[in-house]
Every structure is written in C-alpha cells, then in structure tokens.
Amino acid sequence: MQAASQRPAGKFAFELFVAVAVIGLVCALGPWWAVYEFNPDEGFNLQKAVLVSQGHALYSEIWSDQPPLLTYWLAVVHDLFPFSVVAARATVLLFAAVLAVSLFRVVARFEGLFAAAVSVILLASSSLFLELGVSVMIGLPAVTLALVAIDVATSGTPRSRAFHAAAAGGVFALALLTKMFVFIMVPAVLVALWFGVPRQVSNSMRATALSLVLFLIFAASVMAVVLAMLGLSAEQLVGTHLAARQSDEFAGIGGFRDLFSLLRHGALIPHWFVVLFGLAAFWVRPRSPLLIPMLWLVSGVAVLGFHRPLWNHQALILVPPLCWLGAAGFKSLFVPGERLGFAEMLLEKSGPRMRMSALAGVMVLIGVIAAHAVREVRHVRELFSSGPSIAEAAAQTRLALYDRGAGSLIVDHPIDAYYLHRGVPANLAVWSAKRVAIGQMPEAEVLEDIKAHPGSPVLLRRHSFTQGFLNRVADHVPAVAVSTQRYGGPDIHFFAPAGPASDLETRLLAQLPAVVAGSMGGVAGPNAGERLARPQSMNVLPDRSVVARPPGSAQELGACLVAASRIAQSRRLFLEAAGVGNALACVQTRNGGWAEHASTMAGCTGNVGHASADEVETLDDGTMPSILYFSFDLADRFGELSLDKPAWLTGMIERALSFSVQSQLADGSWPQTIGGNRYHKLATLNDDTMTGMIRVLLVGYQRYHDPAYLAAARRGGDFLLRAQHKAGQTGFAQQYAESLEIEPARKFEPPAFSSLETGYAINALIDLHLVTGDKRFLVAAEAAADWLRSSQIAPETWARLYEVGINRPVYADRSGAVTYRLEDLSVSEQRSYRWIGGREVFPEIGVALDRMDKLRLGTKNLRDHDATVAAASLLAATPTARLPLTAAGGMAVADDLGSTRGFAVYCAGLVASAMQADAAVQDGTDP
CATH class of the missing domain: 1.50.10.20 (Glycosyltransferase)
Structure with missing residues (x-):
C-alpha cells in the first residue's frame, strides 16, 4: 500500500505561488467586492455576525440552522472592519487560497508536483469554486478545514503521527462546527489516516489504530469544548433540515440528476477529467491513495443525491475530490508504471496512423476543454462585474431615503440593511425560504417584530406575502406605494413613517396611478384601458409599455416628477421619478439606445441595459437628448439627497452616451433611425x-x-x-x-x-x-x-x-x-x-x-x-x-389628463405655481 511521500525540496515556494495565484486570478476576473449579493445566505451570515458582535446570543436570540463557528469568526471581522462586505468576502477568499494550497499539498504528497499543479488548475476552472471563493457563505470554509484535516493527517514523520492525528481531529471538528455537511468526508478522512502511516513502520496496524483513536478523541473533545462555550440548538440545527426535506415546496429541488447538473455547470472540466481519466486511474490502482478522493466522491454523491433541497453551494464539497482524481488520472497518461491501458496501447503498440488519429482526438478534446474553460471564465467575469440590480438599488434608495437613524431595519433581505450599516431584529436575521416554508417564521411572528420596532422602515422584496399581512403591516407603518415601480423590476413592498404631504405632492400622487396604469407614455386609446404611442397612431401599445419618443414620453413625466420632488421636498415624488428612470433602463437596448416604445412585460430584474424586443433605435424628436437630460437631472437629485447614485442609472447614462458616439455616421452626422431605410438613414437635422x-x-x-x-x-x-x-x-x-x-x-x-x-x-x-x-x-x-x-x-x-x-x-x-x-x-x-x-x-x-x-x-x-x-x-x-413652467398648465382637471404629455404639462404647471409661492415667501410678499 502506498505511503505518504517525502516533502519535495522547495515545495513551500510552490505552495506560496498557488495561494497568490488563486487570489490573483479571482481578483483579475472582476470586482467581486462590488457585487451586491452572491446569495441571500450572505446577508444571513453577515447579520448574524453583527448581532453576535452586539452581544446577542446565537440560537436563543438569533435563530440559526447552521453551526456557530463562522458566525463568531465573522463577528471578529466585523469588530475590526464594521459593516464591510469586502472584509468578510476577503476572509472567505483567504479560505479559498488555503483550500487550493491544501489540495496542492495532498495531491503532491501522493501523486507528485505535476498532478498537484493540474489539480489546482482544475480547481481554478470551476465556477463553483471561484464564485463561492468570495461569497460570505459557510460551505467553502468548512470544506477548506476538512481538507486541511486530511492534509494534516497525511503529513509528518513516523514520530509525529500521534500529534498529526490529534491535530487532524481538532481541525476536522472545526470543519463540522462550520458546516455539518462535511460529515460526508468522514470515510475519506479515516482512510487518509490509514495512508498517513508509512507501511515500513513496524506494527503499522497498531499505529494506524492509534491514529484513528486519537483523531476521534480530539475531534470529540474540540467539539465538546466549543459547544460548551458557544452553545448549539439541535432543534434549529437538525430539525430544520429534516423538516425542509419533508416540505412539498422543496420536493422538486434535488436528486441525482440535479446534482450532476450542478457539477456539469459549475465544475465541468474537473467532471470530465474524472470521467475520461480519473475513474480509469482508480481502476488501475484501487488500493492507492486514490481511494481517498474516491470515497469522498462516493459518499458525497450518495448523501447529496438524496438531500432535499439541494443548492449549488452544497455541490462544492465534491469539487476538490474531482480535481484530485482527475489530475491523478491525467498524470497516469504519462507515467509508464501507472499508464492507463488505452494510453499504453496508443503510445507503445499502435502504428503511426493510429497515433496520429489519437493525437487529433486529443487536440479536439483540448479544444473542447478550452472552449468550456473560456465559457466558465466569461460566466464568472460577468458575475463578478455585475453591479446591484435594479431591485437591489431600489431597496437601497428607499431605505436610505427614509432611514432616520433607526436602530434596526425590517427587511427580508438582511443584506439590504447591512449595506446601510444597520442591523435587523435578532429573530429576523435568518429570514430564509427554508424557515418560511417549514412554518418556523409565521407572518404573525414577523408582525410582532415589526410592532416591537416602531419607527423602523419595513422593506419586503424576497418572499410572497398575503394581502392581509401587508394590510396589517400598514396598520402599524404607513405603506409607501410607488406607481411607476411596476415597470422597473419585481414588487417591493415598502412601509415607512411619513410626515405631512404638501398640496403639490397630494395632487400629483392622486392622478399618477391612472396615468401610468396602462403604459408609461403615450395617450389614451379609443377603448377603455387602451394606450397609443402617439395621437395619430392606431396601434395599441402592449401592457407596461415605455414610450421613449417625445412628445408624451416617459422622460417628460420623469423630468417633472424630479422638479416636483425638488420644490416640494417630497421623498414620494422622488421615488416616482426614480421609477421612471428604472423603466427607461429596462427598455434600453443592448447597444445603449431606445426604440420608440418597448414593453417591460418580460420583466426587468437585472442590471442596466435590459434589451428591448425592438432593437431599432430612434433619434427622432430628441429621444436620446431628452432621456439624457432627464437622467442627468435625476442623478443630480440623488446627489442633493445625499444618496448613492445607483448602478442602473450611471450605467444607463454611460451606455447612452457611448451609443451617441457610436451611432454617429462616418461623415460626422446622425441619422433619424439607426438601421433605418429611405430618408430615415440620411444625415438628419x-x-x-x-x-x-x-x-x-x-x-x-x-x-x-x-x-x-x-x-x-x-x-x-x-x-x-x-x-x-x-x-x-x-x-x-x-x-x-x-x-x-x-x-x-x-x-x-x-x-x-x-x-x-x-x-x-x-x-x-x-x-x-x-x-x-x-x-x-x-x-x-x-x-x-x-x-x-x-x-x-x-x-x-x-x-x-x-x-x-x-x-x-x-x-x-x-x-x-x-x-x-x-x-x-x-x-x-x-x-x-x-x-x-x-x-x-x-x-x-x-x-x-x-x-x-x-x-x-x-x-x-x-x-x-x-x-x-x-x-x-x-x-x-x-x-x-x-x-x-407656467402656472396655467396646472389648471387642468382629471378628465383632461388622458395622455402622459397632458399630465406632464399639468405637473409643470403645479411646479410653476409652487415655485412662485416659494419666491413670494422669500421676497416677503406672501400675505
């Protein structure tokens, strides 16, 4: 039976290079630190850490269905770097670097440096590893600690075996205390202890048994000590997962098909390396240390294949053994003593023609693998480069606008509060879909937390709620409805204390819902509920259309709402103006322009540049300038209110200005329509x-x-x-x-x-x-x-x-x-x-x-x-x-407001009247 090899000279330099390379690769792929949220679990983990740092007790005050170790670790990070998502993600990135180094060390110990290097390359090709390597989630740190335990268990000299076995037990206990799913690796760790004892040691069976006993004793001792210090709730930790398994809501999320699908999408190249090389290598050497990753894979697939619900971050535990086994199999192609049968035949017993065919096949395989690697890198780059979505930015705007120093914010996405340097009530830190589905977070309980925090804004955007519950929330905290929201993303239910409304705000908000009910822009059609893009048009607009071509465009409505919010100092009107901006961002084309009108019926949940169905951009009637002037003013209003300009707005402006440059014809002119024909393509004044x-x-x-x-x-x-x-x-x-x-x-x-x-x-x-x-x-x-x-x-x-x-x-x-x-x-x-x-x-x-x-x-x-x-x-x-801006425009009555243009003129008239009233007060002429 193969024993652990000696440490190669200069190996530390390779290990340091691996750590630096992994961190450098992740940073080179994109600004992961600027991503709003990789997974809702990030918010849960960050808010739990905040609450622990504030002195709240885990499990008794803070509900949690996960072991306590990472929460306390993140609480220390929070004490050093308060409310820093970057610091928390950097902590996980360090764990990712340790994971890569440990994999390198273990594979190098048994398979040599070449296989170790290949294993790290395979690991770095996994989008699962790269994404979770900077996500504030507990899976990767737990797998890292478990792999470190295998590293410790298989290293050292015969004299230090007892120490290493005990140390491995302590480290593996820490892994279990981070996330319990690493119990999957117990068979692999025990076999690793077996291979960690050199076969030449006299009475190796006894030495192995001693290692196993020490491992188990120290694992149990460390867990007992930590649990005695930090506490644990079996009901929350175990009962929650058992209940979720029985829930009908998660019945279709899991199974072997879903598991292999997650691996194909998140670790495709390691997956195929195992299929092509790793399984054959284990077949040739079944009693070698390849038994460690094989047991790891088998036990992991067996457990996760029956687990409900199954998420992508749980599949991460199978990525390191895939990389280990795949790298060892690939190495076996080049080692005569271990060479796989088909490789032996091709390299030594086949003729030149067969070898050339084999070489061509290898080149095709390399090309396929390279294409998949590029796809994975592109996916991760897009993920890392994505700023806050429209819904996330809207959440931040609402909370920041209405937050008046409340101690806690009531949010069902806890990270929304974290970004504003705010905590959440202890019971709401983990407002997870699992907890809701199994009935451990009933609406009545949430309502009690809302009552216990009077004056705190309430923002609900993740879960589905009954209308009765929303009405009961509004009984305690006034609802802040935004009529224009329906065009710019998923529903956001927002409640916040509000002061008295001005006459301008009251009059506009009374009419606005009807104006934007069918489409944002256009005029009323001949039949009830119908909207037309222009008076002379006979084509009825689809529901939730956004009209970008003036007159009667969305930006005209938005421009007046910005002005009205400024003169009335109205937060509600500002949110309505931002909703108009959301809508325009949703129908901006891939190129950065706008069609005359486009519908948002398909939804708009992503970032700026959501492509419209109609890709024919127009510059007619000042479409682009009017949208940009409105966007400039909206951005200025964000600044006046000391709010961060959202990514969707800055991105929309940048794309629009870039489009304005790119759409210019070679002679320096612009056409009326991009891609048009006849006179539409001419240089147009x-x-x-x-x-x-x-x-x-x-x-x-x-x-x-x-x-x-x-x-x-x-x-x-x-x-x-x-x-x-x-x-x-x-x-x-x-x-x-x-x-x-x-x-x-x-x-x-x-x-x-x-x-x-x-x-x-x-x-x-x-x-x-x-x-x-x-x-x-x-x-x-x-x-x-x-x-x-x-x-x-x-x-x-x-x-x-x-x-x-x-x-x-x-x-x-x-x-x-x-x-x-x-x-x-x-x-x-x-x-x-x-x-x-x-x-x-x-x-x-x-x-x-x-x-x-x-x-x-x-x-x-x-x-x-x-x-x-x-x-x-x-x-x-x-x-x-x-x-x-003439006061006469504000004399219109509701029956005259059938068009967006008509309402915009009415709005401008009210703004003009309010400006005149303000000027009279300042001049001292107001009676």
Whole structure:
C-alpha cells in the first residue's frame, strides 16, 4: 500500500505561488467586492455576525440552522472592519487560497508536483469554486478545514503521527462546527489516516489504530469544548433540515440528476477529467491513495443525491475530490508504471496512423476543454462585474431615503440593511425560504417584530406575502406605494413613517396611478384601458409599455416628477421619478439606445441595459437628448439627497452616451433611425435630431470630461460647416445625402432650406463655440442668423421651407405636389404641418436669434440669458419634449389628463405655481 511521500525540496515556494495565484486570478476576473449579493445566505451570515458582535446570543436570540463557528469568526471581522462586505468576502477568499494550497499539498504528497499543479488548475476552472471563493457563505470554509484535516493527517514523520492525528481531529471538528455537511468526508478522512502511516513502520496496524483513536478523541473533545462555550440548538440545527426535506415546496429541488447538473455547470472540466481519466486511474490502482478522493466522491454523491433541497453551494464539497482524481488520472497518461491501458496501447503498440488519429482526438478534446474553460471564465467575469440590480438599488434608495437613524431595519433581505450599516431584529436575521416554508417564521411572528420596532422602515422584496399581512403591516407603518415601480423590476413592498404631504405632492400622487396604469407614455386609446404611442397612431401599445419618443414620453413625466420632488421636498415624488428612470433602463437596448416604445412585460430584474424586443433605435424628436437630460437631472437629485447614485442609472447614462458616439455616421452626422431605410438613414437635422445630439454630447463632456464626447460633438459641428450653403442661402436643410446634396423626406417635405432646422443648427454651433472656443462655429452661426433675418416673409415671421437657389417659400401636399402658395393646400394639410409662423410657432428660431444678440454683448450675457431660458421650462434644451413652467398648465382637471404629455404639462404647471409661492415667501410678499 502506498505511503505518504517525502516533502519535495522547495515545495513551500510552490505552495506560496498557488495561494497568490488563486487570489490573483479571482481578483483579475472582476470586482467581486462590488457585487451586491452572491446569495441571500450572505446577508444571513453577515447579520448574524453583527448581532453576535452586539452581544446577542446565537440560537436563543438569533435563530440559526447552521453551526456557530463562522458566525463568531465573522463577528471578529466585523469588530475590526464594521459593516464591510469586502472584509468578510476577503476572509472567505483567504479560505479559498488555503483550500487550493491544501489540495496542492495532498495531491503532491501522493501523486507528485505535476498532478498537484493540474489539480489546482482544475480547481481554478470551476465556477463553483471561484464564485463561492468570495461569497460570505459557510460551505467553502468548512470544506477548506476538512481538507486541511486530511492534509494534516497525511503529513509528518513516523514520530509525529500521534500529534498529526490529534491535530487532524481538532481541525476536522472545526470543519463540522462550520458546516455539518462535511460529515460526508468522514470515510475519506479515516482512510487518509490509514495512508498517513508509512507501511515500513513496524506494527503499522497498531499505529494506524492509534491514529484513528486519537483523531476521534480530539475531534470529540474540540467539539465538546466549543459547544460548551458557544452553545448549539439541535432543534434549529437538525430539525430544520429534516423538516425542509419533508416540505412539498422543496420536493422538486434535488436528486441525482440535479446534482450532476450542478457539477456539469459549475465544475465541468474537473467532471470530465474524472470521467475520461480519473475513474480509469482508480481502476488501475484501487488500493492507492486514490481511494481517498474516491470515497469522498462516493459518499458525497450518495448523501447529496438524496438531500432535499439541494443548492449549488452544497455541490462544492465534491469539487476538490474531482480535481484530485482527475489530475491523478491525467498524470497516469504519462507515467509508464501507472499508464492507463488505452494510453499504453496508443503510445507503445499502435502504428503511426493510429497515433496520429489519437493525437487529433486529443487536440479536439483540448479544444473542447478550452472552449468550456473560456465559457466558465466569461460566466464568472460577468458575475463578478455585475453591479446591484435594479431591485437591489431600489431597496437601497428607499431605505436610505427614509432611514432616520433607526436602530434596526425590517427587511427580508438582511443584506439590504447591512449595506446601510444597520442591523435587523435578532429573530429576523435568518429570514430564509427554508424557515418560511417549514412554518418556523409565521407572518404573525414577523408582525410582532415589526410592532416591537416602531419607527423602523419595513422593506419586503424576497418572499410572497398575503394581502392581509401587508394590510396589517400598514396598520402599524404607513405603506409607501410607488406607481411607476411596476415597470422597473419585481414588487417591493415598502412601509415607512411619513410626515405631512404638501398640496403639490397630494395632487400629483392622486392622478399618477391612472396615468401610468396602462403604459408609461403615450395617450389614451379609443377603448377603455387602451394606450397609443402617439395621437395619430392606431396601434395599441402592449401592457407596461415605455414610450421613449417625445412628445408624451416617459422622460417628460420623469423630468417633472424630479422638479416636483425638488420644490416640494417630497421623498414620494422622488421615488416616482426614480421609477421612471428604472423603466427607461429596462427598455434600453443592448447597444445603449431606445426604440420608440418597448414593453417591460418580460420583466426587468437585472442590471442596466435590459434589451428591448425592438432593437431599432430612434433619434427622432430628441429621444436620446431628452432621456439624457432627464437622467442627468435625476442623478443630480440623488446627489442633493445625499444618496448613492445607483448602478442602473450611471450605467444607463454611460451606455447612452457611448451609443451617441457610436451611432454617429462616418461623415460626422446622425441619422433619424439607426438601421433605418429611405430618408430615415440620411444625415438628419429635422426635429433637432443631429443638432440635439451635438448639444447633449457637449453637456456630457462638461459633466464627465470624456474627450470622446467632445470629439464626436466637434465632428458633428464639422459636418454642419460642410453642409452649410455658401451662395447667399447660408441656412440648413432638413436632411442630406452623403454627397451633402439636400434630400427630400416625406412627400410633403421637398428638398429645401428650413428656417426651423437652421435655428436648431445655430444653437448647436453657438454651444460648440462656447465649449471649444473655435471661431469657425461662431462665424457659421452668424451667417445662418443673417439668412434667417433676411428670409422673413413678414416681421418676425418665417416659412418653414425655402426653395434652393431662389429662397422663396415652398409648400407641398401629401401627394408630393409642390406649390408656392399655402392657400393651394387643403385646409387640413395647411393645419397638419408648421408651414408658416413666428416665434410662437418656431420658438427655436427666436431662441437662436436672441442668443446671437446676447453673444455679441459678451459670453457672460449669453450665459445669463441661457440660464433664464433654462429656468423657464423643464427639458429646456429639447424642443419636442420641453415643458414650460407656467402656472396655467396646472389648471387642468382629471378628465383632461388622458395622455402622459397632458399630465406632464399639468405637473409643470403645479411646479410653476409652487415655485412662485416659494419666491413670494422669500421676497416677503406672501400675505
């Protein structure tokens, strides 16, 4: 029988390298420290540690169905690094490094350094190991301690066998006191003790028996001492798991099929190494130390295969023996004395053709394994790089907004409170699905805890609750309902004490549920409950649609809710505004843009960039700029309230700005629609498309200082310089071909210069000049303004379109017939398009000319003027979505609020009235 080998020279250097390599690999895969939660058990373990640190007793005060050791360990970490998820995860990462080193040591002891290195590589290829290596969960530390016990049991010299056996017993007791599922490894540990006694030792059977006795005595002694000090509840520790096994809720979670599925998904490469090499190696050497990992696997599969419920973190216990056995089998391919039969035949008895075929097969196998390894790495990288989900961020926002220093928070995701440096009631630290399912946490008991903590916010987002229970909670703590929440993720039931509501808050919240009941954006359809994207549309929107194209878009609603929350200092209105942001994040496309509208019926539980069903992004009518301006304002409001900006919001903004750069055409322009055809793919100034993109990118550059945004805006400005006509008509057209020829769009929009689009261009050129200092943009803006002044058809009146070369107004009907007299069009066609008007019809012309006049007086005059214009409306820089802040808008009544646009105007009117009232109070003129 093979004995433990001697320690190779310089082995410590290899072990140190293994530890550093594992830690380095995990850190290189992504910011695991920034992941909100890997598993709900993280919150349970962290909150138990907080409570123990505060002096609460485990089991008697703190319910727990797990052994106590890791809880006390984490309590020490909490004392050193209070409320630090990073410190707790780093502690587990150290256990992961020890696990890798122990595996390396044991495999090297019996199989050599090559097999040991392969075993660690296989371990590092397991996504189960990598994920649980930084999760604040008890499984990996327990397996680590159990493997350390095997390492200790099989190391040392004949003289130190007794000491090592006793030490192994003590360490294995600590493993059991961390998580009891390591009892699976008892047969493997006992066999390891057998192999730990060199066969050349006289009376080796007696020495082995002595080792076993010492191991058992010290294991029992350490457990007895620790339990006497820390205590334990057999009912919670054992009874809970037995009851869960009988629960119908978990009947379908487990079984051998599920177990092997977990291994295939979380440890695929070690799994196949065992199938291909490890089992054959054990067949060749059944009495070798390979019996240790084989017994480990067999007992583990036998126990876990019948366990209910079965979770992925429990399957981790089978990963180290898979790596051990697979590495030993792989090594056997190259060792003549141990070589597997088929390898022996191929390498020594086959001809060149068979060897080449075998080599080709090996190369294919290596390719398959490499592909799986890449997939595993990609999965872990995505996991480690995922910020808080929309639901997690919403939970943090609500709790932080309403937390007024309460001692404990009532949450069914305990980690939600931990991130706010708050504890939870001792009885609620482990609010697990298992405990709920077996009836050990009835709603009445939860309600008693809520009553015992008056004034504490209550946030429920994990479990299902009866409406009766929610009503009883609301009897003690007022419910904080958020109407816009239905678009941005799973249900969150939130309750918190609230002060008196202002008139503005009351009036808006009374109407808002009806406005967002069918879709967020759009107008009421012809039938009850139906919503249309636009008045002229006949297509009914699917339920829970989010309309991104103005007018009547979600961002118009959101912009006014932000302003209303600011003037009324309303937390409720702020949460509604954040809900609008959630909804827009949910329908943002993979590229970072938005379709005209998209439904969130499929749910939105992940991070920013949830792909919409319709991948055709639009820039029409200021879709992108208006969403970004709203998002900027929402982000500022988070800052004003001293709240962390959520990952979904910062991510949405970053993706949108990146999309704005990437969607720019090679000539520096932007089309109306990404991937569109006909005139939709042309360089488009119509409805402020590309000029709006230039201006919002300049704002993005000023906020975030990314030179890519400025470079894209400059390229857009350079396009305008090239497109501007130089022969007397220094205006701009609605759309251009690649050759810069003016192109028609809809049949009633012939090739022509446009007064309105020239106004858009002037504003963009002025902004470019202000940000870059480039006078070319100023010269072009002045020339365009001169053309506007010379093209008036009456004082302060312009036609929309002017014929190229002649500069006389031109009109067209829906058939495409062009005329020079507006009267030639039918009355309906005269009214269906802005053909003629002054500043009230073409406000951007007036804005552009006024800005030019102010700029001639100096930059400060212009900036003061711009500030005044911006303060007069919401979304001031987006003409199609702009909401004037006039008190008259607030005179609407409920029956007039059938559209999102109508409600946004009503909201802006109420905001304007509130602003005027505040100004009167400050001026001392309020009666």
